[in-house]
Amino acid sequence: MSSAVASRLSWGLILSTLDFLACLLFAFLHDGTFSVNNFTSQFTNFSFFTCTIDLFLLQFIRSALWFVPAIIHIINKPDTLSSWKEPIFCASLLICAASPTKLLLLTERLKPDEFLTFGDTAFLIWNFLAAIILDSSWNRYFSRTPSSYIILDEDNEDLEHRPKETFELIFRLLQYCKREWLWHISGFSWLFIYSVTRIFVPYYTGQVIATVVATKSYPALSNAVYIMTFISLVSAVAAGFRGGSxxxxxxxxxRSIRYDLFSGLVRQDVAFYDAHKTGEITSRLAADCQTMSDTVALNVNVFLRNCVMLLGSMIFMMKLSWRLSLVTFILVPIIFVASKIFGTYYDLLSERTQDAVAESNDVAEEVLSTMRTVRSFACEKVEADRFYDKLTVTLNVTRTKAIAYVGFLWVSELFQSFIIVAVLWYGGHLVLTGKMKADLLVSFLLYQMQLGDNLRQMGEVWTGLMQSVGASRKVFEYIDREPQIQHHGEYQPENVVGKIEFRNVHFSYPTRSDQPILRDLSFTVEPGETVALVGPSGSGKSSCIALLENFYLPNAGQVLVDGVPLEEYEHHYIHKKIALVGQEPVLFARSVMENVRYGVDVQDTEVIKSCEMANAHGFIMQTTLKYETNVGEKGTQMSGGQKQRIAIARALVREPAILLLDEATSALDTESEHVVQEAIYKNLGGKSVILIAHRLSTVEKADKIVVISKGKVEQIGSHEQLLADKEGTYAKLVQRQMMGEQKPKKNNGANSKRPANSINVGGTSQGNAMSLLSTSFSQSASSVTSH
Structure with missing residues (x-):
């Protein structure tokens, strides 16, 4: 026998034995004295109105449920334990309802001055407590999978805690209400006044009806109406202030939820955005946060209002007739059973709905942000149909939610009606037997309807909270997610010299961990040196830039700046010392001045100076608003060359120690490229530069060229040194490129076809030989590796 089975059997035996002994004891004390005859006589003279032996039989049901975990382990299906939680909860509620039901039966034939015996009273209380112990023991112990059955990996290490996730999320949602305690105190105060005044409405309504029917007195009627009017006015004023607060x-x-989510998103590493679509994240930030804030705050308001009114109604009802009140309380657990089952299912459907909405928003964001491409390929109808398909998925999930909600309302309304019928019948029975005054029955019925409405709204609160839970699961996941790259470095030297070293670096992107990009890559950039990285697409050039920008962490090896690992530098400090101009620079929908000054606090004169260095000042001054000109979303109001020059100015204004140029001049015409390159080289002041380029005119000016292929360094040297090695990869590629550029000269036609491996950019022959190592390198990969 395994330890899990033995443990379950032991606990089941202990709890069932305790339950059996307690029930046996209270059965022996049936008439107030301890006697075995009290137990046996209940079998021979059984009556629902005098015996408690039926409560004793419920003990066997509880014992059977306590032995279920051991049986499940014996048949070797421990993973099904969690699925028993809902049935156990429902069974516990029904067993709880047995106590007030039995109380009504036992007191039905008692005289007004008679009371239940100690044994029967204790039996009723124990039955109620035993049901609570049954549910608690399953939640805290039986429903958990033993550690021997749990696979210890990062995906399943918290498996045993998942059943509590819903309540943990609800509690966390309520913490946002705690933050706004001042306005909630105001709202709760007015809510309390409103709820208290509404509690008296059924009572005085009953008094008005009773006065008209019984006394037919105008003074008595006027007095009751005056009180009702005052209560209604106070209630209306309190309702207004409550709603506003x-x-x-x-x-x-x-605001708090959206800020927390956005703060959590912006601190995530770049790998997170490689794996998650922008549209999905935007949907979480918009739709999910809206759902959370609306439903949580609203349902807290509704829940507290109905709690106060429910408590007040119960007090009045118990005062009017405790027997009649128990009829309601007997049927309430059944409504809670339906709410529990529906709420769990609704939680799942709400999460599916939010996921479907996120997918449709992702499609919309992708299409709207690439509208030029969609229009150029005439795919408007295609994208509209794709968006419609996503909306249809959302509609299908919502339809399932609607069907489930219909079922819940059927059950809820059915039991509400059944409660009213039961109260009417039993209330009439109490009036006819003289156990209740006739004029109080009307007030009780009004309280009963108010109580039913309170319970219905509280059931809807649970539904609303489940909807919030479904929306909040991903939101809190993003808020709590710890980025893989933690910016805990604190090193801030007075000066960065600019020595860069890649030391035995191995790297693969997190989304493609099985595809290595860099393999034992090593090279050094000395201070003030300009190094060009060349190689075919996918060889790892841009990955080197990404590692140096600390977008990712290498799988092995180190990236060092001035001999210090990059991650040891303070995050803000090192990104002021390293400036990047990407291949496709992204500008913000702000003015030119704000874009160039982004991330640094500098004077306008320094911004203008950096623009002059980047050859951007001229076209900026030609615009209507000059440096206050808005560049449009992602810089769409600027040409490709203008965007790139603004991006270069944004890098130069920081006066970086290290400048990273990833095809920084690829979108410029020959003249602008020459001017910008000259400005960059003249004003670097000994700064270290790493550039990626496919143009020979850019590469040949570098102090050192690093040839990378398949994630490894194949050659290192200056342009002249690499050309001197006729058998080297660099020399062969330059020769092949030059030959590719010369072929079009044999054709005189203006529309003559060019070789597929050449790019004619115009200008002199030196300017024409610029498409180095791009298409030629990729087409000749086999020849490269053979050498």
Missing amino acids: FEYAYARIQ
Whole structure:
């Protein structure tokens, strides 16, 4: 027998034995004295109105449920334990309802001055407590999978805690209400006044009806109406202030949730955005946060209001007739059973809905942000149909939610009606037997309807909270996610010299961990040196830039700046010392001045100076608003060359120690490229530069050229040194490129076809031989590796 089975059997035996002994004891004390005859006589003279032996039989049901975990382990299906939680919860509620039901039966034939015996009272209380112990023991112990059955990996290490996730999320959602305590105190105060005044409405309504029917007195009627009018006015004023306080609190909660999510998103590493689509993340930030803030705050308001009214109604009902009140309380657990089952299913459907909405938003964001491409390929109808398909998926999930909600309302309304019928019948029975005054029955029925409405709204609160839980699961996942790259470095030297070293670096992108990009790559950039990285597409050039920007961590090896590992530098400090101009620079929808000054606090004169260095000042001054000109979303109001020159100015204004140029001049015409390159080289002041280029005119000016192929360094040297090695990869590629550029000269036609491996950029022959190592390198990969 395994330890898990033995443990379950032991606990089941202990709990069932304790339950059996307690029930046996209280059965022996049936008439108030301890006697075996009290137990046996209940079998021979059984009556629902006098015996408690039926409560004793419920003990066997509880014992059977306590032995279920051991049986499940014996048949070797421990993973099904968690699925038993809902049935156990429902069974516990029904067993709880047996106590007030039995109480009504036992007191039905008692005289007004008679009371239940100690044994029967203790039996009723124990039955109620035993049901609670049954559910608690399953939640805390039986439903958990033993550690021997849990696979210890990062995906399943928290498996045993998942059943509590829903309640943990609800509690965390409520913490946002705690933050806005001032406005919630105001709202709760007015809510309390409103709820208390509404509690008295059924009572005085009943008094008005009773006065008209019984006394037919105008003074008595007027007095009751005056009181009702005053209560209604106070209730209306309190309702207004309550609504205003909570409405403002909702807005503040929404701000807090969105800020927390956005703060969590912007600190994530770049690998996170490689794996998650922008549209999906935007949907979480917009739709999910809206759902969370609206439903949580609203449902807290509704829940607290109904709690106060429910408590007040119960007090009045118990005062009017405790027997009649128990009829309601017997059927309430059944409604909670339905709410629990529906709420769990609704939680799952809400999460599916939010995922479907996120997918449709992702399609919309992708299409709208690439509208030029969509229009150029005439794919408007195609994208509209794709978006419609995503909306259809959302509609299908929502339809399932609607069907489930219909079922819940059927059950809820059915039991509500059944409660009213039961109260009417039993209330009439109490009036006819003289156990209740007739004029109080009307007030009780009004309280009963109010109680039913309170319970219905509280059931909807649970549904709303489940909807919030479904929306919040991903939101909190993003807020809590710890980025793989933690910016805990604190090293801030007075000066960065600019020595860069890649030392035995191995790297693969997190989304493609099985495809190595860099393999034992090593090279050094001395201070003030300009190094060009050349190689075919996918060889790892841009990956070197990404590692140096600390976008990713290498799988092995180190990237060092001035002999210090990059991750040891303070995050903000090192990114002021390293400036990047990407192949496709992205500008923000702000003015030119704000784009160039992005991330640094410099004077306008320094911004203008950096623009002059990048050959951007001229075209900026030709615009209407000059440096206040808005560049448009992602710089769409600027040409490709203008965007790139603004990006270069944005890098130069920081006066970096290290400048990274990833095809930084690829979008410029020959003249602008020459001017920008000259400005960059003249004003670097000994700064270290790593550039990636496919143009020979850019590469040949570098102090050192690093040839990378398949993630490894094949050659290192200056342009002249590498050309001197006739058998080297660099020399062969330059020769092949030059030959490719010369072929078009044999054709005189203006529309003559050019070789597929050449790019004619115009200008002199030196300017024409610029498409180095791009298409030629990729087409001749086999010849490269053979050498």
